[in-house]
Amino acid sequence: MALAPQAASSTDPQPAEVEGEHINAPGLQFFVFGLFFIFGGITSLNDVIIPKLKELFTLNYTQAMLVQFCFFAAYAAIGIPGAQLVKKIGYMRGAVAGLLTMMAGCLLFIPASQTATYGLFLFALFVLASGVVIVQVVANPLISLLGPPKTTHSRLTFAQAFNSLGTTIFPLVGAGLILGSLAKVSADELSGPALDAYRSAESAVIVNTYIGLAIALAIVAAVVWSFRNRLQGEKHEASSFLGGFKLLQRPRFGYGALCIFLYVGAEVSIGSIMINYLAQSRVLGQPESVIGWMIMFYWGGALVGRFIGSAVLRMVSPGKLLACVAAGAITLVLISANTSGHVAGYALLSVGLMNAIMFPTIFSLACEKLGSRAADGSGIINVAICGGAIVPLAFGALADASGSLAFALILPVICYAIIAGFGIFARRPAEA
Helix, strand or coil, X not given: CEECCCCXXXXXXXXXXXXXXXXXXXXXHHHHHHHHHHHHHHHHCHHHHHHHHHHHCCCCHHHHCHHHHHXXXXXXXXHHHHHHHHHHHCHHHHHHHHHHHHHHXXXXXXXXXXXXXXXXXXXXXXXXXXXXXXXXXXXXXXXXXXXXXHHHHHHHHHHHHHHHHHHHHHHHHHHHHCHHHCXXXXXXXXXXXXXXXXXXXXXXXXXHHHHHHHHHHHHHHHHHHHCCCCCCCEECXXXXXXXXXXXXXXXXXXHHHHHHHHHHHHHHHHHHHHHHHHHCCCCXXXXXXXXXXXXXXXXXXXXXXXXXHHHHCCCCCHHHHHHHHHHHHHHHHHHHHCCCHHHHHXXXXXXXXXXXXXXXXXXXHHCCCCHHHHHHHHHHHHHHCCHHHHHHHHHHHHHHHHCCHHHHCHHHHHHHHHHHHHHHHCCCCCCX
16 A cells, blocks of 8 residues: 655644654554554453353353354455445444444344344444454554554554454453353353243343443544544555455465464353363363353463564564464464463463464565555455464364363364464565
């Protein structure tokens, strides 16, 4: 994407200016950081909702993973339309559209709770995720443009640290609000009207959390709308609805898109079963309501790692560092699967630290030299995020078939191995 110079409005005291291949828009980065914080936090709440709904509706792991399937399927369905929308109305207005869609998804939890219907919860999550997709289509390429190209890898990793801040804080609060209310009576001990009443009462706890989120999203949308004219001269290359898929013909971009699919799938699979995994007698042997807060270590590791990574990436080859952390993730997963107790628990939680730089580094390596096709590239990458729908569902099916969460961890190991290969493949700068 290229931005052409244009005269600033007299009502805009600090308009965005084009400087070579990047935008100088003082203060705008902080709003983009806020967007990363919001969509990261909301996405990570799924890890808290899954054990809640699994108990509430007496689900097996495959059925419980439908939460992630419906959430991340939105990336496949909305990624390309979202990119087209952003190209039509611009980055800032696109962010507002995404935030309002997220708000609508939060409000849909109200009828889902009133009817205590699992299917309605899944639909609400799909709508919520649709808004997240649009916001992410905006945020990733925009933060790449808000600075010189030579520091893109570092800058995007730093922005992703705010995403991790959200994924650390939201589950901590959510675990207290949602899992903390798990009753001593289990849903599988009830039937008929008693079961319906139990599900309605427990579902109401989830609703209150998401109503609060809806109010916060409305406020953020209003603030972003007030900055809708900051990007003066914004310009996108015209393309057909499916034209962005031609980018997959570029080996570097195609391989990178595959790795985004696998990375998100592996990260979401591990995060989704983390609370249930730690609760096993083989690991920590504590109830979900007691150890639910520990998911913050998984996402907190990504937070710490991204702040560190944003500095390291200024000195180390992004591709080589990606290969190293992918190898580290493989090692930690294998240690967890083949040990027990605190070693098994904390080894798997530590995978979050290895995940830290993966998404931003894969994204920026894959999208190097896309120029005016940045929005198209971001749309395709967002479609690839549907790995968070498919891989966890396969993970759940593998866990159910084998009767072991530890055995199912072989799936993320395979994902990380392919990502390590991409790091080696993309260790040199892209050709125009």
